[in-house]
Amino acid sequence: MIEEKLESLGILLPTPPKPAGSYIPVVRTGNLVFVSGQIPMKDGQVQFKGQVPTTISVEDAQKAARLCIINVLAQLKVELGTLDKISRIVRVSGFVNSSSEFYEQPKIINTASDLLFEIFGERAKHSRIAVGVASLPLNSAVEIDLIAETT
Amino acid sequence: MIEEKLESLGILLPTPPKPAGSYIPVVRTGNLVFVSGQIPMKDGQVQFKGQVPTTISVEDAQKAARLCIINVLAQLKVELGTLDKISRIVRVSGFVNSSSEFYEQPKIINTASDLLFEIFGERAKHSRIAVGVASLPLNSAVEIDLIAETT
Amino acid sequence: MIEEKLESLGILLPTPPKPAGSYIPVVRTGNLVFVSGQIPMKDGQVQFKGQVPTTISVEDAQKAARLCIINVLAQLKVELGTLDKISRIVRVSGFVNSSSEFYEQPKIINTASDLLFEIFGERAKHSRIAVGVASLPLNSAVEIDLIAETT
Numbered sequence: 001m002i003e004e005k006l007e008s009l010g011i012l013l014p015t016p017p018k019p020a021g022s023y024i025p026v027v028r029t030g031n032l033v034f035v036s037g038q039i040p041m042k043d044g045q046v047q048f049k050g051q052v053p054t055t056i057s058v059e060d061a062q063k064a065a066r067l068c069i070i071n072v073l074a075q076l077k078v079e080l081g082t083l084d085k086i087s088r089i090v091r092v093s094g095f096v097n098s099s100s101e102f103y104e105q106p107k108i109i110n111t112a113s114d115l116l117f118e119i120f121g122e123r124a125k126h127s128r129i130a131v132g133v134a135s136l137p138l139n140s141a142v143e144i145d146l147i148a149e150t151t
Numbered sequence: 152m153i154e155e156k157l158e159s160l161g162i163l164l165p166t167p168p169k170p171a172g173s174y175i176p177v178v179r180t181g182n183l184v185f186v187s188g189q190i191p192m193k194d195g196q197v198q199f200k201g202q203v204p205t206t207i208s209v210e211d212a213q214k215a216a217r218l219c220i221i222n223v224l225a226q227l228k229v230e231l232g233t234l235d236k237i238s239r240i241v242r243v244s245g246f247v248n249s250s251s252e253f254y255e256q257p258k259i260i261n262t263a264s265d266l267l268f269e270i271f272g273e274r275a276k277h278s279r280i281a282v283g284v285a286s287l288p289l290n291s292a293v294e295i296d297l298i299a300e301t302t
Numbered sequence: 303m304i305e306e307k308l309e310s311l312g313i314l315l316p317t318p319p320k321p322a323g324s325y326i327p328v329v330r331t332g333n334l335v336f337v338s339g340q341i342p343m344k345d346g347q348v349q350f351k352g353q354v355p356t357t358i359s360v361e362d363a364q365k366a367a368r369l370c371i372i373n374v375l376a377q378l379k380v381e382l383g384t385l386d387k388i389s390r391i392v393r394v395s396g397f398v399n400s401s402s403e404f405y406e407q408p409k410i411i412n413t414a415s416d417l418l419f420e421i422f423g424e425r426a427k428h429s430r431i432a433v434g435v436a437s438l439p440l441n442s443a444v445e446i447d448l449i450a451e452t453t
Contacts, residue, residue, distance in 0.1 A: 178392050
């Protein structure tokens, strides 16, 4: 049970943030679910803002990536009822608010990937992109979206 | 009928722009259609160029996003014959040519999302990403690509 | 036979690079395969680094795009056993490490698209996005990911 795994990791899924725009958090088509880009929002506030490494550190951006994934999972739980319906994480896209001299986007998005492995084990084995972008909504340090396969 | 809806909104779908490269505008696989990134091209010219907000305003970038979606729909109409075959908008990806201090990408891509809702109603409920990028083809202010589900 | 076509083009698929992070190179779901973002890595080193056009030329970035696609194909061959199982290239996403004044991302990603056409013919007809990003992992000039359909 994924929910028990989350509990054992001390992760409490929040009420997920509302979309910052005219769209919805999750769309299902066939047995794929597309999760909208999640930012490091908690209690209605972006917790990790800025550009790596000029105005936010790598360590804090890693925490941002972790929070993005927790929001992804919170959105999926609301949509699916239980995360046990997820048979595979298919794709993770990680966008890091980066200076043009910062080249360690994988180090930041790894925090997201690692958390998925901790939670989902083999089912977490995903493909991924990681890129550095000029800016992100609400000055978020990281934005992550995900495609999963459901049973 | 989506075509009647477009007419009532005063939207005339143009002959869609040709790809600015060696690819095609729309690919179908199973019941998904992938539309290539569309830029705010009209009559063979990019109508809205520049970086938000330094060389183009938020308002004009919103017009750019709207034009991108009109081009997406024009491409889909050519491919599908009729937009009535679209059962669901699955994913919208919005790339905004942004300065590193511009954080309102959602405000710009909302114009695209809102237009989809006006046209497709419930079927428009899509997942979305919105990011700020360093630059776009032909200095476009916005690029939007889309995945839809067909009947 | 795609392998014979590769041979006739003088392309030898390398042992593909390992992911620079906690993810896997290819995920299959249904008859779609998602390939992780590939960078211009060869023999364990990024061959084409920098920002276009400030620290790397358009010509070298084109070579980078070509190498990215070769790595995509190398990953697919490992996963599928043979590239003949690919019935269609569905989507190519090209991220170009760009200055904010560089607008010719299509010219660079065309090199990738053109190579796909040379190799796969009609089956190469793909949808595409091309954007300019602030930075890429390991200072790569280009990152390309791909979705394909398999038989």
